[in-house]
Amino acid sequence: MRIQTSQAALQHGLGVVARAVAARHSLDQLRHVHLEADDDGVRLTATDTEIAMICSIDAVVSEPGAITIPHRFINDLVSALSSSEITIDVADNSLVAQIRASDANESSINGMSPTTYPNIPGIGDGDWIKIVARDLRDALRHVVFAAATDDGRPVLTGVHFRFDGDKMTLAAADGFRLAVYDMNVATELSERLEITVPARALTELERLLTDDDAAVEMYIHADRTYVRFHVRAVQMTAQLIQGNYPSYDQLIPSEYQTRAILPGSVLQGGVRSAAVFARESSGIIRLIFSGESDDQSITLTARAEELGNHRGRVDAAIEGENSRIAYNVRYLQDVLQVASGPAVSEIAMETSGPSNPGVFRVVGRDNYVHVLMPMFVQWEDA
Amino acid sequence: MSRAAGRAVRDAAEPGGQTRPPIRQPARPIRELADPVAAQIAAGEVVERPAAALKELIENAADAGAERLQIEIAAAGRERIAVHDDGCGIAEHELALAFRRHATSKLERVADLSRLASYGFRGEALPAIAAAAGRVRMTSRPRGAARAARIEFEDGVSLGLRPAARAEGTTVEVDDLFANQPARRAFLAGPRAERAAILRTATDAVLARPGASLRLRLDARSPLAHEPAAGDAESQLRAAAASVFNNRAAERAAWLERRSEDGAVALDGLAGASDDARRTRDGLRLFVNGRPVHDRRLSFAVQEAYRGWLAAGAFPLCVVRLTVPAEAVDVNIHPAKTEVKLRDPGAAFGLIQRAIREALARESYRSPPRLGARSHEAEQPDLPDQAEPGSTTRPVFDGTGPRVALPTPVPRAAVLAEPRLGGWEQASSAVRDERLPPLRMVGQLHRTFIIAEGPAGLVLVDQHGAHERVVYERLLAAPEDAARALQPLLEPVLINLDAAEAASWSAARERLDGLGFRVEPFGERTLRVRAVPAALQTADAERLLRGVLADLGDEPAEPERFDRAAASAACHVSVRRGAVLDPPAMAALLRDLERCRQPHTCPHGRPTLVEIAADDVLRRFGRK
């Protein structure tokens, strides 16, 4: 194998696939990066067996071939090189990569046979759709955080994708909360389709997505075992989570008693102060909605045993009855982070009393809903 | 907003759930249960196990002014529970009424019970028992009446009234208590656990009302036969303690008697000597206005007061009876009335601490304190617990280079110095704790320990044990409201149990309930989890619950032993050894540990941290 490439291209490629390197794994291969050169160009591959990243880089292939070498080692080396041109040579039947830089640095790195490297599954003739990067990124930002981190119910550690006509619905839930995001996609699938993608893979995907109109292709393996995303020069493959995703539509309340509307950043600010106290106890933050004509506000209270109390107030437009509800501050902050994103100005909080699920929406958009189960706490009667 | 209003009504009924049998409907409201938590708690069960039924019958007898109670139990209460009393009886024409729901006479008859309000107030117990059991008979002859009458129910249906023969008083006989509740029967703990619960109920009754005689025949044995003693409250309670515990313990216990400064709260009781301490919490009995209560805050107060007097892992034998104005306490928050809510728990807490501390101090002057092997501490009973592993055992790593043999163990106080309280007064004035000085996070070792720097040297913190300690204290010592804070699930989770798990759940259900789990039977051997304690913050309710049930096994229920259930729950949600922690997470954990009352040990009693004094390190480098 013999290739010529630029330091920048190689460093970029190594950086992208680094997310899939199992740096602490006892299997050598999983700590390695797989280098492959053929007529299609040069590809870097890394996998931790849950996900695989393949990154194509600009390079001139003078002689096809392949090798696997320790990722960290070559990554450190390439970052240290200052010259722009790099040549990598692997002699036939050799397991040593000769790395030559234009500034006369010359190194050799011992690698392993490429035949021992895990096979990254192909996608067969499955289904595929096209999504705009910006839209997908936005969708992921709204749901991925709500997926479960405990793997007691594996399907809940994933994000559920439902394709129906030109509509794609993403949902994530962890037992206390549920986030659902609807969007339209350019391509229609021939049939309704549901898959569950590991949240972790989507977190990695989110990093790859840019805030522009670039096209992302999503391939779903014919026997629904893998999904692969193509983002520019990168392909990310992930194993799908098998099992029925619980039906969630009936968990979304259809009415409310009280609705508060206010800028997401304002509420976020109020919650941030209360969180300092709430975190010290069991994460309890209390929200009291006042809809009097002369006082339209939300009072936020939290207390930390022995340390002290907090009481804050933010203005909000309140519709409906006065009411109150307590949330785990961590979940509240999670959803607010989303709702206070750049494209969002106001959020709506809907409640139907302290023991019913609360709902969070983005004002002006009806394609997102977040349901959060309140905490049951003792209320001191004012 | 009519739509909204309709919804609110449905909400109020919801916490009971649709699956509950009719007897579990909330009782006629004594006060409006506007609060969903209160409603949920009160909507539980009146009679969930034989001991609970027995408790209701004993309380009815007490309300009737009975001075002699005789109890017979067969097959740990499943086959038969019978209570004979010599109380005021019920008129023949009122017998049927007594079994009608929400019919109570207690509001007229309380006059003769001067000190306490009546135990019953809902008119719920007898109808619930009759609905559950295969056969219930009540035979009664009111004082002064010429004859007795009997009413009989089979599977909840009245077979009518008939004349009977009996001396003045009442007999209630309950056969096959769970005939009409097969699901509940499937969840019963083993006979051993049920017998223990029955004995607990009967002995509580004796300690609460030592002036009445009580005999218990439990299967083939007679484990309790109490005859009242003449004399003042102290002699009466000592006699009760002799019946319940043993003569020696009753004799050498210190008498407690104290009133709060404003006179509103009164306390009496017996503080057992340290030699009578026990391995379990069975000897720790709390009463509020004559009701046995399981309140972890109050029992914590008792244990704290004993700190320094008992070896680690020992629990005091101690009877504490509080009398508070009726309006300062709410007894209607738990269906079995075993929980009370004090308006001012802090006052009771302080009163308990002072009373016990004072009594123990008094005793220690009268007779040399009995501190067992640790009698050398006698002059300073309030020293930090020297038996705690953090100070005497100093585990050191293997396999990471030369074994570090530390010279003479440095007392913990010297390494992680805590301003030592000088005298008795300071120690007794507040709950003393052993907080850590600020620790600076340095890094992680072996994916198991957090390396930290303390004021006097290097500190290695076991990440799992430390996290456990933090969660454990949050669970147990949560503020009054947070203790009740539940995190309900968006959708209840169903869990199928095997036989061992089912038995374990029956034995542990009260404790789990007390910690903030909301779990109910849902058909044979299936549980429905509706909420988990807020302090646990895990969405994986199933794994958590199974883990706890496996840890607890089906040891006899000791409702006050929240600690093991809490320790187990904490264990299952804490970071594992082997988990990689990022620096902010480690720093946060150290900060949380610094806030703990007993940061030096995990809930299982193992050290959470090991200290290596800077001086030792210098010495090993030959610099000192």
Ligand SMILES: Nc1ncnc2c1ncn2[C@@H]1O[C@H](COP(=O)(O)OP(=O)(O)OP(=O)(O)O)[C@@H](O)[C@H]1O
């Ligand atoms: N042993 C007894 N002696 C005399 N009267 C009794 C006895 N047991 C029950 N009663 C009468 O039957 C009524 C109903 O008893 P029940 O236990 O069902 O209700 P309660 O005690 O009034 O309230 P609670 O449900 O809170 O126990 C009582 O109010 C009382 O009048």
Ligand SMILES: [Mg+2]
């Ligand atoms: Mg009663």
Ligand SMILES: [Zn+2]
């Ligand atoms: Zn543990």
